[in-house]
């Protein structure tokens with residue numbers, strides 16, 4: 041099976057690396073400093089010179105916002121096999137069993153590693169044992185948490201503190217990776233815009249894509265502003281194979297208040313017994329799944345979506361009023377504080393919530409060692425698709441994936457140290473960037489509206505076809521030569537969104553997070569089959585999107 045999405049008409053040309061302001065060389069470039077990039081950078085040998093890039097300040101990442109926790113089968117009643125079974129069940133026939141096994145088997149070791157770096161996970165007050173929470177679709181309590189519901193912030197803190205002490209890692213903050221450099225069919229570096237706007241063609245023996253997720257492609261998301269699918273877009277332009285793009289997990293319970301910025305209300309709240317209620321006060325999830333509020337995320341998100349349509353409302357309610365209020369405040373201090381600041385008390389008020397784009401299961405096809413289809417390029421974390429999440433990620437498995445496979449990729453690295461010893465300076469004066477008239481904010485907002493309207497919790501052929509046409513139309517409004525971060529990001533968003541909508545149109549069944557109202561059943565003939573999207577990037581030098589010809593092919597991993 042083969043299908044070429046019509047990508048003609050993308051008038052975007054990114055920068056030719058030859059025209060960068062200057063050239064530099066390191067051993068390894070790591071694009072992204074969330075859990076995956078940090079775990080990688082901390083695990084390379086001390087004589088390997090690493091440039092670690094973050095788009096914003098160090099510590100700003102999706103990782104930072106993770107609330108619920110980190111899953112690992114360390115409880116007395118738990119086993120690797122049970123964690124494996126739960127992960128594969130959630131993955132809806134698309135998980136790679138071997139990758140899942142290796143992920144969960146390494147979980148306890150990853151926890152020990154984090155503890156050795158000083159991560160302060162919550163402990164049982166009486167026994168002093170690590171406290172374990174429960175989340176949807178986990179058959180056991182196995183979710184480690186920190187600061188109650190500030191798990192990601194604590195993990196990021198510990199990893200950032202550790203990486204700052206590594207002499208071989210140069211941290212480049214506000215350094216934006218524009219594109220991968222591809223020479224003779226291999227990735228040889230990355231083109232980077234430094235804080236001051238200067239561009240550097242940075243070459244390396246390996247480039248690690250750890251650039252995180254794609255939530256900002258949708259109008260409503262739990263993800264912070266940096267999650268604009270840059271990694272996915274860079275990989276597509278470089279000709280790396282990407283996969284499972286049709287699978288974006290929508291978190292069921294993101295706070296929905298008029299005009300308010302989205303804020304995630306962790307699944308762990310339902311794990312502790314909170315109910316979902318419709319506008320008449322009924323627990324509607326009882327009619328949708330035997331696990332009710334603790335059904336897999338896609339089932340809960342669709343249940344809420346259906347109820348919102350039935351109620352003619354943009355939210356349903358999360359109800360904690362029957363639970364021990366003070367205990368819930370202690371267990372979820374961040375959430376309680378955020379609700380307080382918006383005039384809601386979790387002990388006495390119903391909390392309005394709705395589904396929002398949360399986690400991107402698709403990504404750059406990568407082995408557990410991070411190896412991708414493009415020599416020289418590794419991918420780890422949310423930017424990668426290692427096959428562990430299948431069509432639907434099990435809650436709290438993504439921090440685990442970043443840790444386990446980030447470390448594994450570093451352990452498997454074979455390079456001869458010898459990059460430049462001089463650090464990369466970022467002190468040149470600010471300069472004028474190419475100006476343009478285009479209203480990029482408007483284009484980005486239109487991309488998000490299109491994705492939320494047609495490529496959301498429920499999709500169909502007519503909507504997806506409309507989305508693809510709208511995205512192509514939007515791409516034509518972009519400047520022909522994007523010259524600054526906003527323009528590069530917008531170009532990335534339109535390319536990634538187009539690829540995602542194309543993949544969603546291609547998969548004519550419903551499975552995991554991908555629900556097609558025109559194909560509502562799962563097609564068992566597609567069990568284990570993935571849609572692989574790859575551009576035919578045979579041109580060297582300056583790269584133009586209107587020359588992109590992409591194919592989608594179906595294959596087993």
Ligand SMILES: Cc1cc2nc3c(=O)[nH]c(=O)nc-3n(C[C@H](O)[C@H](O)[C@H](O)COP(=O)(O)OP(=O)(O)OC[C@H]3O[C@@H](n4cnc5c(N)ncnc54)[C@H](O)[C@@H]3O)c2cc1C
Nearest residue numbers: 072073074075076095102103108109217252421422436439
């Ligand atoms: C609100 C929220 C709650 C969550 N809760 C949980 C949870 O409880 N448990 C769990 O397991 N998972 C949770 N997740 C998911 C999890 O946090 C992420 O999947 C995971 O942290 C991704 O880690 P990462 O290292 O791959 O990417 P990120 O942590 O997103 O880091 C990406 C990095 O890439 C950098 N970057 C991106 N683009 C560029 C570019 N062009 N140039 C340079 N740098 C770039 C960014 O600056 C950042 O440093 C949650 C996510 C959110 C948003």
